[in-house]
Amino acid sequence: MTTRVSPTFSRIGVIGGGAWGTALALAALRAGRETWLWAREPAVVAAMTAERENRDYLPGVPLPPDLRVTNDLADIGACDAVLLVSPAQHARAVCARLAPVLRPGAPVVICAKGIELDSFALMSEAVAAALPAGTPLAILSGPTFAAEVARGLPTAVTLACADAGLGAGLVEALGSRSFRPYRSDDVIGSQIGGAVKNVLAIACGVVEGRKLGDNARAALITRGLAEITRLALALGGRADTLMGLSGLGDLTLTCSSLQSRNMSLGAALGEGRALADILAARRSVAEGVYTAAAVVGLAGRLGVDMPICAAVDAILNKGASLDATIEGLLSRPFRGEGE
Numbered sequence: 033m034t035t036r037v038s039p040t041f042s043r044i045g046v047i048g049g050g051a052w053g054t055a056l057a058l059a060a061l062r063a064g065r066e067t068w069l070w071a072r073e074p075a076v077v078a079a080m081t082a083e084r085e086n087r088d089y090l091p092g093v094p095l096p097p098d099l100r101v102t103n104d105l106a107d108i109g110a111c112d113a114v115l116l117v118s119p120a121q122h123a124r125a126v127c128a129r130l131a132p133v134l135r136p137g138a139p140v141v142i143c144a145k146g147i148e149l150d151s152f153a154l155m156s157e158a159v160a161a162a163l164p165a166g167t168p169l170a171i172l173s174g175p176t177f178a179a180e181v182a183r184g185l186p187t188a189v190t191l192a193c194a195d196a197g198l199g200a201g202l203v204e205a206l207g208s209r210s211f212r213p214y215r216s217d218d219v220i221g222s223q224i225g226g227a228v229k230n231v232l233a234i235a236c237g238v239v240e241g242r243k244l245g246d247n248a249r250a251a252l253i254t255r256g257l258a259e260i261t262r263l264a265l266a267l268g269g270r271a272d273t274l275m276g277l278s279g280l281g282d283l284t285l286t287c288s289s290l291q292s293r294n295m296s297l298g299a300a301l302g303e304g305r306a307l308a309d310i311l312a313a314r315r316s317v318a319e320g321v322y323t324a325a326a327v328v329g330l331a332g333r334l335g336v337d338m339p340i341c342a343a344v345d346a347i348l349n350k351g352a353s354l355d356a357t358i359e360g361l362l363s364r365p366f367r368g369e370g371e
């Protein structure tokens with residue numbers, strides 16, 4: 033991979049040695065950037081360096097020799113821009129460790145999808161609280177299975193940033209023929225789509241596992257989008273954002289493929305397996321498991337009706353039976369589609 037020189041962001045640091053961090057590092061390399069990938073375990077860094085593969089999270093994808101892998105956050109803090117790809121529930125803690133070594137003024141692009149369970153904070157709020165005041169933030173979100181991005185298959189994402197000039201610079205730094213970021217200034221709406229679709233994907237997985245049919249899945253996607261939009265509007269996001277890549281785009285992808293960890297987890301639940309057993313058999317994160325309770329808490333605080341998310345939370349966290357919960361959703365009073 034040849035390195036093109038970008039006047040603004042020539043060196044990209046990626047935090048997170050999971051599937052998405054690794055895939056985004058490969059996308060940054062393809063865009064011509066010098067790229068550093070941080071993984072938290074020295075053993076993971078040693079394995080990736082020796083094997084030139086992330087066997088645990090992204091097997092079968094060769095890591096080119098020019099990808100720098102590190103366990104030292106100072107290497108990431110010295111970069112021109114940082115992609116934050118730790119799971120949502122760990123993002124704040126990782127940023128607290130990054131803060132002392134982050135180059136002043138370097139932007140942090142949030143790529144995790146979720147809402148903090150303890151505080152109901154959006155990722156932008158949690159991260160801003162942990163980083164030096166005034167650190168520029170952006171959101172990268174959209175329909176992006178890591179394995180496809182890693183293989184260089186065509187992908188489009190939303191890159192949201194309040195500062196249009198910074199957003200354009202980040203698009204230029206990360207974009208390539210196969211990885212196409214679309215600019216937005218809606219940092220709220222673009223986060224809500226990515227966070228809540230994981231909860232809805234669990235619901236769609238249950239439909240799959242229980243063999244309730246494709247009509248039911250389409251109904252959940254559509255009514256789920258209504259829930260996402262209500263929450264985003266209540267938080268100050270825009271409805272048109274939710275019709276874009278970070279909303280409808282990601283919701284459609286994640287709710288239509290068992291490649292999704294969230295949807296496959298829901299499918300296993302729908303087949304009657306216990307949550308604890310499903311989680312014990314996996315190493316990779318299914319963010320919807322944690323975001324379900326957070327989104328229900330946040331919606332409750334804001335007075336937003338989110339019955340599908342509440343149903344998923346009840347199944348995951350409140351011991352509700354699958355069949356009784358499905359029956360409860362089907363028995364809700366009829367209403368106007370726009371209500």
Ligand SMILES: NC(=O)C1=CN([C@@H]2O[C@H](COP(=O)(O)OP(=O)(O)OC[C@H]3O[C@@H](n4cnc5c(N)ncnc54)[C@H](OP(=O)(O)O)[C@@H]3O)[C@@H](O)[C@H]2O)C=CC1
Nearest residue numbers: 049050051052053073089119120122144145177178316317
């Ligand atoms: N995979 C995908 O297709 C996509 C994922 N995302 C989002 O990206 C984020 C990361 O997901 P993904 O890369 O898939 O995750 P993976 O499941 O592939 O990997 C999990 C990662 O989290 C790390 N981790 C575990 N515990 C902690 C901790 N306490 N502190 C910091 N890191 C920890 C793991 O490190 P270790 O091995 O050391 O435990 C590992 O690197 C999620 O929010 C996800 O929703 C977004 C778009 C696409």
Ligand SMILES: O=C(CO)COP(=O)(O)O
Nearest residue numbers: 174175176177292293294
């Ligand atoms: O965010 C994703 C696709 O855009 C990945 O979804 P899963 O975490 O459900 O695999």
